[in-house]
Amino acid sequence: MADSDLISRAAGGDPTAFQALVERHRSMVYRVAYQFAGNHYDAEDIAQEVFLKVYRSLDRFRQDAQLTSWLYRIVMNACIDHRRRQSPVMSAPFGEEAERRLLNTPEERPGPEDHAYAGELGQVLEGEIARLPQGQRIVFIMRHHQGLKLSEIAEALGLAEGTVKRQLHAAVHRLRGALAHANVTAGERA
Amino acid sequence: MTGCDRQGPGVPQRIVLYFYDELEPAERASVERHLQSCADCHRTFEELSLIRSALAARPRVDAPADGDWTAFMQRLDAAVRVEHGLDGARQRVNLDQAVVPLARVRAPVNYVPYLAMAALLTLVTSGVVYVARSTSRPSPSSASVGPQAPVPAPSVTADPAPVALMRPGEAPSAKAAFAALSEQHFERSKLVVLGLANKDPHRAREADWAYERGLASNLLSDTRLYRLAAEERGMKTLAGVMADLELVLLQTSLADAPDAGALQQIQRLIHKRDLVTKMDVAAAMGS
Numbered sequence: 346m347a348d349s350d351l352i353s354r355a356a357g358g359d360p361t362a363f364q365a366l367v368e369r370h371r372s373m374v375y376r377v378a379y380q381f382a383g384n385h386y387d388a389e390d391i392a393q394e395v396f397l398k399v400y401r402s403l404d405r406f407r408q409d410a411q412l413t414s415w416l417y418r419i420v421m422n423a424c425i426d427h428r429r430r431q432s433p434v435m436s437a438p439f440g441e442e443a444e445r446r447l448l449n450t451p452e453e454r455p456g457p458e459d460h461a462y463a464g465e466l467g468q469v470l471e472g473e474i475a476r477l478p479q480g481q482r483i484v485f486i487m488r489h490h491q492g493l494k495l496s497e498i499a500e501a502l503g504l505a506e507g508t509v510k511r512q513l514h515a516a517v518h519r520l521r522g523a524l525a526h527a528n529v530t531a532g533e534r535a
Numbered sequence: 536m537t538g539c540d541r542q543g544p545g546v547p548q549r550i551v552l553y554f555y556d557e558l559e560p561a562e563r564a565s566v567e568r569h570l571q572s573c574a575d576c577h578r579t580f581e582e583l584s585l586i587r588s589a590l591a592a593r594p595r596v597d598a599p600a601d602g603d604w605t606a607f608m609q610r611l612d613a614a615v616r617v618e619h620g621l622d623g624a625r626q627r628v629n630l631d632q633a634v635v636p637l638a639r640v641r642a643p644v645n646y647v648p649y650l651a652m653a654a655l656l657t658l659v660t661s662g663v664v665y666v667a668r669s670t671s672r673p674s675p676s677s678a679s680v681g682p683q684a685p686v687p688a689p690s691v692t693a694d695p696a697p698v699a700l701m702r703p704g705e706a707p708s709a710k711a712a713f714a715a716l717s718e719q720h721f722e723r724s725k726l727v728v729l730g731l732a733n734k735d736p737h738r739a740r741e742a743d744w745a746y747e748r749g750l751a752s753n754l755l756s757d758t759r760l761y762r763l764a765a766e767e768r769g770m771k772t773l774a775g776v777m778a779d780l781e782l783v784l785l786q787t788s789l790a791d792a793p794d795a796g797a798l799q800q801i802q803r804l805i806h807k808r809d810l811v812t813k814m815d816v817a818a819a820m821g822s
Contacts, residue, residue: 367608367611368604371604372597372598373597375596375597375598375599376596376597379596379597380596385596385600386803388596389607389610390807393607393610393611393614396611397611397614397615397618400615400618401618466585467590467593468593470586470590471590471593488555489555489590490590494557495557510548510557513551513555514548514551517583517586520586521579521582521583521586524582524585524586
């Protein structure tokens with residue numbers, strides 16, 4: 346059954362339809378939440394919040410819209426809301442004025458030097474992703490991991506596409522810096 | 536792109552956009568030509584590829600830690616029930632089922648108005664009784680001169696009057712009674728919440744756990760009445776704290792015994808919602 350049909354039925358009071366909807370999309374939601382949060386506890390909270398928001402919004406879903414786009418929008422905002430609740434310093438809204446602050450405010454988590462000992466490049470990079478300011482992090486996750494176009498991310502977050510580009514660019518810049526910091530560059534590996 | 540747009544040691548934005556396939560065809564072709572002649576940009580592109588492959592090699596996490604969605608679905612089920620004010624304690628989830636019956640989440644009949652109506656009738660009546668009694672109640676110092684009850688546990692059978700129910704314009708004495716009762720309910724509930732928060736999940740004895748669940752079940756219905764009444768009166772802050780408390784109590788009453796995983800989840804919920812502090816603040820504000 347198509348997602349739109351499940352939503353219609355769920356909104357009309359069919360309980361099995363909502364259950365089927367959750368089961369169908371929970372892995373994707375959890376994956377994004379985990380990539381954003383970096384731990385199961387917060388990932389589960391975010392995923393819970395996402396599906397509660399979906400439940401509350403069933404009546405407002407436009408039948409001509411793509412569920413995945415709608416869901417991604419809810420996931421992204423849930424990630425950001427979750428972070429805001431946990432860390433007031435990160436509560437600045439998106440936008441041109443807040444962008445510089447977001448770009449320059451690292452998360453207080455272990456840096457690449459703390460992971461480098463493991464000699465695992467992916468782990469080093471994951472550590473740096475966790476340190477990215479939330480704006481950069483969500484944009485990077487949605488573009489790099491989920492494959493959303495920058496225009497889709499901009500629409501979902503209500504940002505100018507130029508802002509999203511800069512967030513992605515800044516994230517990549519920092520990840521490249523983490524590579525250099527860990528002395529694991531493409532040239533050394535070659 | 537006729538030349539390198541690199542500015543300083545940073546990553547050229549066009550290389551990033553090229554890497555992520557965000558350029559128009561003409562500009563993309565231009566960047567491809569540039570990469571063949573610019574060693575720095577080519578190296579940058581290689582590094583982006585390395586980042587991609589390294590991250591792709593990391594374990595993909597798309598399920599809870601143990602790969603079991605049961606607890607997740609149970610928690611969602613409980614949260615949705617709270618959302619709708621349904622009686623979760625009576626419609627128990629079958630914890631043996633792999634998938635929680637979210638089927639019961641959306642009942643075809645909306646009970647909330649009826650529950651709220653019943654709550655209001657009960658609460659207003661009991662509130663009047665409480666106010667009447669409170670005016671002739673002896674002082675605490677003279678109230679208990681005999682031996683103390685042997686069981687130190689809080690009485691959680693029922694609040695004397697969950698009366699979060701003073702409408703704007705109601706008598707100040709009625710509001711004072713409501714504030715006092717709300718505080719009492721929070722105090723009772725706090726003992727249970729603190730008991731849950733401090734219990735060692737791996738050492739909880741079955742009898743203790745059953746006791747906590749019993750207390751939670753007893754408090755649950757009153758908490759729901761408080762929440763419904765607060766919502767009815769537009770008291771959003773109080774309703775929010777009651778909703779958090781209700782969720783904790785509901786999850787506790789539904790949990791298996793002894794279930795370390797369930798207790799840990801409840802403890803995490805208490806911590807995440809900062810429930811004890813919220814209850815203290817709500818009580819201090821006179822609800």
